Amino acid sequence: MIKPRLLLVDDEIPFTANLSKLLSRRGYDVSVVNDGKSALRIIEEQKFDVVILDQKMPGMDGITTLREIKKKRPHMEVIILTGYGSGDSALDGLQLGAYDYTMKPIQLSDLEEKIGQAFQRKLLQEKE
Amino acid sequence: MIAPPKESSIPRLASPDGSMFGRAAKGANVRRPVFHTRSYAKLLRRFILVSVTCSVLPLLLVGWASYLYYSQFSLSRMADYFQKTVEYNRKIVESFLQERTADVKLVAYTNSLDYLKDPSNLKEVFHLLNLEGSHFTDLGVIGKAGKYLSYVGPYDLMDKDYSETFWFKEVKEKGVYISDVFMGYRKVPHVIIAVLGSKGEGAYVLRATIYSEFLTSLVETAKLGQTGEVFLVNREGIYQTGPRFKGKIMDQASLPMNSFTGESGILITDPIEPQNSFSPERGIPITDLIKYGLMQSRSQQVLAYSWLKHPDWLLVVKQDFSEVFGDINHVNTAILVLLHASILAILIVSVFTAKYMIKVIKKRDQEAEGLNRQLMQASKLASIGELAAGVAHEINNPLAVILTENQVIRDLTEDEQNLDANFRDELVQSLSQIDTQVERCSHITQNLLRFSRRISVASQFIDLNVSLKHVVGLLEKRASSYGVQISLDFQEKLPKVSAFPFELEQVFVNLINNAIDAHDGKPYGSINIATRFDSSRNGLVTTVADTGSGIPDSDLERIFDPFFTTKPVGKGTGLGLSISYSIIRQMGGDISVQSELGKGTEFTVFLPCPAAAQSEILEGPRKDDLNDKA
Numbered sequence: 001m002i003k004p005r006l007l008l009v010d011d012e013i014p015f016t017a018n019l020s021k022l023l024s025r026r027g028y029d030v031s032v033v034n035d036g037k038s039a040l041r042i043i044e045e046q047k048f049d050v051v052i053l054d055q056k057m058p059g060m061d062g063i064t065t066l067r068e069i070k071k072k073r074p075h076m077e078v079i080i081l082t083g084y085g086s087g088d089s090a091l092d093g094l095q096l097g098a099y100d101y102t103m104k105p106i107q108l109s110d111l112e113e114k115i116g117q118a119f120q121r122k123l124l125q126e127k128e
Numbered sequence: 129m130i131a132p133p134k135e136s137s138i139p140r141l142a143s144p145d146g147s148m149f150g151r152a153a154k155g156a157n158v159r160r161p162v163f164h165t166r167s168y169a170k171l172l173r174r175f176i177l178v179s180v181t182c183s184v185l186p187l188l189l190v191g192w193a194s195y196l197y198y199s200q201f202s203l204s205r206m207a208d209y210f211q212k213t214v215e216y217n218r219k220i221v222e223s224f225l226q227e228r229t230a231d232v233k234l235v236a237y238t239n240s241l242d243y244l245k246d247p248s249n250l251k252e253v254f255h256l257l258n259l260e261g262s263h264f265t266d267l268g269v270i271g272k273a274g275k276y277l278s279y280v281g282p283y284d285l286m287d288k289d290y291s292e293t294f295w296f297k298e299v300k301e302k303g304v305y306i307s308d309v310f311m312g313y314r315k316v317p318h319v320i321i322a323v324l325g326s327k328g329e330g331a332y333v334l335r336a337t338i339y340s341e342f343l344t345s346l347v348e349t350a351k352l353g354q355t356g357e358v359f360l361v362n363r364e365g366i367y368q369t370g371p372r373f374k375g376k377i378m379d380q381a382s383l384p385m386n387s388f389t390g391e392s393g394i395l396i397t398d399p400i401e402p403q404n405s406f407s408p409e410r411g412i413p414i415t416d417l418i419k420y421g422l423m424q425s426r427s428q429q430v431l432a433y434s435w436l437k438h439p440d441w442l443l444v445v446k447q448d449f450s451e452v453f454g455d456i457n458h459v460n461t462a463i464l465v466l467l468h469a470s471i472l473a474i475l476i477v478s479v480f481t482a483k484y485m486i487k488v489i490k491k492r493d494q495e496a497e498g499l500n501r502q503l504m505q506a507s508k509l510a511s512i513g514e515l516a517a518g519v520a521h522e523i524n525n526p527l528a529v530i531l532t533e534n535q536v537i538r539d540l541t542e543d544e545q546n547l548d549a550n551f552r553d554e555l556v557q558s559l560s561q562i563d564t565q566v567e568r569c570s571h572i573t574q575n576l577l578r579f580s581r582r583i584s585v586a587s588q589f590i591d592l593n594v595s596l597k598h599v600v601g602l603l604e605k606r607a608s609s610y611g612v613q614i615s616l617d618f619q620e621k622l623p624k625v626s627a628f629p630f631e632l633e634q635v636f637v638n639l640i641n642n643a644i645d646a647h648d649g650k651p652y653g654s655i656n657i658a659t660r661f662d663s664s665r666n667g668l669v670t671t672v673a674d675t676g677s678g679i680p681d682s683d684l685e686r687i688f689d690p691f692f693t694t695k696p697v698g699k700g701t702g703l704g705l706s707i708s709y710s711i712i713r714q715m716g717g718d719i720s721v722q723s724e725l726g727k728g729t730e731f732t733v734f735l736p737c738p739a740a741a742q743s744e745i746l747e748g749p750r751k752d753d754l755n756d757k758a
Binding site: 012014015018019021022025056081082083084103104105106107108 | 520521522523524525527528529530531532533535536539563566567569570574577
């Protein structure tokens with residue numbers, strides 16, 4: 001089974017370090033950036049299937065980043081993973097086309113499941 | 129413990145100072161009722177005092193003034209009356225004596241001694257004098273030597289010698305003399321009128337006698353009531369006429385003779401202490417009037433007097449004060465009774481009015497306080513919500529890191545082949561324990577966030593009964609494991625409410641769960657869930673009543689505060705009720721609680737209906753609908 005190419009966008013460095021280590025070990029191709037602008041730059045250069053995006057970041061926040069990503073790569077699936085969940089931002093995120101909006105902390109297995117589902121949707125959309 | 133005030137069903141949701149912490153809130157709330165009771169009692173006293181003062185004082189003034197006025201008025205009326213009576217009687221006596229004197233003078237001046245010396249002539253004259261009423265008892269002609277020259281009358285006085293008597297000397301000197309009443313030789317009280325006759329050759333004295341009975345009968349006609357009398361005294365206070373009551377003619381009358389100054393006057397005297405007399409004629413100072421207060425003047429007498437011009441006698445009209453003022457005293461008594469009755473009525477009305485006003489104020493205060501509390505609670509929850517959200521967010525990030533670190537260690541453990549089996553087991557156990565604890569933390573933060581979150585999902589029209597049945601279905605098993613039965617008492621065909629379905633269910637889950645937990649330690653119990661439409665507030669009322677242990681008053685104030693819990697550590701977060709509260713508030717409703725320790729607790733949830741829903745229940749299902757169903 002093909003593993004999706006992942007981009008982790010989060011300013012919490014220990015978290016991205018650990019998560020990329022864990023996901024790489026499970027066969028994912030993982031890239032890490034720590035702010036929204038870097039994320040926008042890297043998606044120009046490389047191809048990703050699923051973006052795991054933090055909401056509250058210095059500089060450009062998650063929702064803005066999401067909007068920009070969707071402008072550039074409409075088929076790229078984004079899972080918002082945040083410690084700062086709120087009904088309003090969740091609704092915003094989902095309306096902007098995020099695949100899911102989920103709260104930290106999350107068990108790795110749960111995250112993997114969501115990544116899998118997002119990837120499946122992307123594949124389906126690309127076929128269409 | 130200080131009992132809380134019996135108030136409306138509004139629970140003490142928050143401390144009035146809006147402090148975030150239950151302890152401070154409790155302290156403030158416990159003191160409040162004591163303060164209130166005292167201040168209301170004080171207010172009540174003040175109300176009564178003011179209204180009584182404002183109405184009783186003028187009443188007393190008016191009463192006192194009218195009492196004084198009537199007293200003064202009646203005194204002057206009385207003075208006037210007595211003045212007239214005494215003048216009238218004086219004139220009668222005076223004119224009687226004047227007429228008699230004139231009679232005697234006429235005889236003396238028109239007849240010579242020679243003529244009168246003849247007894248038959250004198251008899252003729254005596255007869256003529258007594259033609260108009262037999263006033264004269266006898267008539268005599270006395271010569272210079274003081275001996276009778278001639279006499280007509282019933283006594284044998286021919287040998288009497290008057291030359292040395294006072295009256296004889298007086299008449300010779302002044303020409304006319306009217307004596308005081310005296311006994312004389314005949315031992316009968318009488319008055320003599322003597323005139324010096326000088327017609328013709330020799331001077332003589334014509335002497336006529338009038339029995340004092342005549343005088344008595346003159347004044348006796350002026351009887352006054354039960355206690356009044358009219359009499360004459362001479363300058364020494366000797367009765368010249370027979371008094372009606374005590375004493376007899378020629379006795380010493382008990383009169384304050386020194387007080388009879390002027391020609392005439394009126395005195396109010398105390399027969400026992402005559403020096404306390406005063407005269408209303410000259411105006412009575414108010415102080416005297418009070419001193420001789422009409423009510424206390426029973427033993428006093430009213431004395432009107434007038435001096436006769438000739439002889440030097442005093443005519444006295446006397447009557448008991450109490451009789452004179454009997455009527456006016458009745459009026460005054462009536463005024464006094466009326467005054468007291470009015471004051472009593474004012475007192476009663478004042479007390480009732482004040483109590484009613486206090487009741488109204490108290491009710492207003494309580495309503496205001498209730499609203500205030502709800503407002504405080506809402507703002508308190510909002511600020512706590514912000515704080516809680518911030519804390520939850522800050523904790524979620526490290527938790528996420530911990531969880532990934534945990535996974536990293538787990539991965540490493542799996543990779544390491546040479547590990548001791550026991551060590552690996554223990555490590556895995558520890559790691560899973562970390563997972564569990566992180567999840568527990570995560571659960572708390574999620575609750576915190578839910579508590580603070582603003583619900584932006586669109587609300588739906590919900591059938592409350594259906595929603596409740598769903599919740600009861602979820603919790604029935606748990607309830608029965610506690611030996612608690614859930615009974616439903618739903619009103620049929622409730623209008624729908626606009627609500628957030630999941631949140632609303634969460635509220636009822638919380639309430640019913642709490643109700644089940646309240647039976648902890650009891651072998652059995654019941655929970656009654658009832659719904660009804662409240663037309664006055666246009667909304668649905670749901671009550672969840674349990675037969676559990678109840679909530680102590682001290683806790684009742686804090687149960688909606690975040691983090692307040694009485695459950696053992698780890699069992700409750702203390703957020704359930706505050707989340708429920710904020711959910712219901714967001715839907716425009718409210719939650720209140722009533723509890724009795726040992727008997728149970730009842731939560732009441734009110735949810736407003738949209739305006740359209742009301743007409744639905746009021747009108748009932750339309751005919752078309754019924755037909756469709758058929």
